Amino acid sequence: EEAYSQAAEIVKAYANEMIERWNLEIDTYLVYAGLFSAIVTAFNVQSYLALQQQPDPDLAALQQISLQLSSLSVHFPFINSTHPAFGSSDSANAGPAPGPPADTATVAVNTLWFSSLVLSLSSASVGIMVKQWLNQFKSGLPSEKTIPERGATHKGETPESPRLRQDRLNNLEKWHVEAVVLAVP
Numbered sequence: 001e002e003a004y005s006q007a008a009e010i011v012k013a014y015a016n017e018m019i020e021r022w023n024l025e026i027d028t029y030l031v032y033a034g035l036f037s038a039i040v041t042a043f044n045v046q047s048y049l050a051l052q053q054q055p056d057p058d059l060a061a062l063q064q065i066s067l068q069l070s071s072l073s074v075h076f077p078f079i080n081s082t083h084p085a086f087g088s089s090d091s092a093n094a095g096p097a098p099g100p101p102a103d104t105a106t107v108a109v110n111t112l113w114f115s116s117l118v119l120s121l122s123s124a125s126v127g128i129m130v131k132q133w134l135n136q137f138k139s140g141l142p143s144e145k146t147i148p149e150r151g152a153t154h155k156g157e158t159p160e161s162p163r164l165r166q167d168r169l170n171n172l173e174k175w176h177v178e179a180v181v182l183a184v185p
Helices: 002-051 057-070 104-138 161-174 177-183
Strands: 072-075 078-082
Touching: 002 104, 002 161, 002 177, 104 161, 104 177, 161 177
Parallel strands: none
Antiparallel strands: 072 078
16 A cells, blocks of 8 residues: 555656646747747738739839820810720729739748748647647646545545556557657747
């Protein structure tokens, strides 16, 4: 009985220390991912504008001059009266032509910015999932704050607690949670 109690205390101490260490590590990762995502989002907003085709003001001015020149006509007794260009009033309202498409370097930089944001948010999602696993591990297990139940030891441990804790530790190992915690960043 005494050996069982000592083994249960060793497993409890090991599990509590490991879970607490992982929780702190994931908390740090989540703070970092949140800050990184906020900063990358600011860069994305500014960089994204370079992808949109801005009308070239010189080209717009030349198009307007061309429209005006092409619409000049002479009708007796009026000189320089205008009529719709190219036989349609829609072409006069079409507005300036879009500017040149974004260059390859701008597209590549924006691809990297958006990929960085997606990976950062994915990392944060995995971190949140791991935190849920760790909270699930602790649920239903007695802690030092637990009020002892009938038949429990002075620290709230029931005879089933060590078995349940070991079973959960085995499952954490089976699901490679430690590898996931280390791979999160």
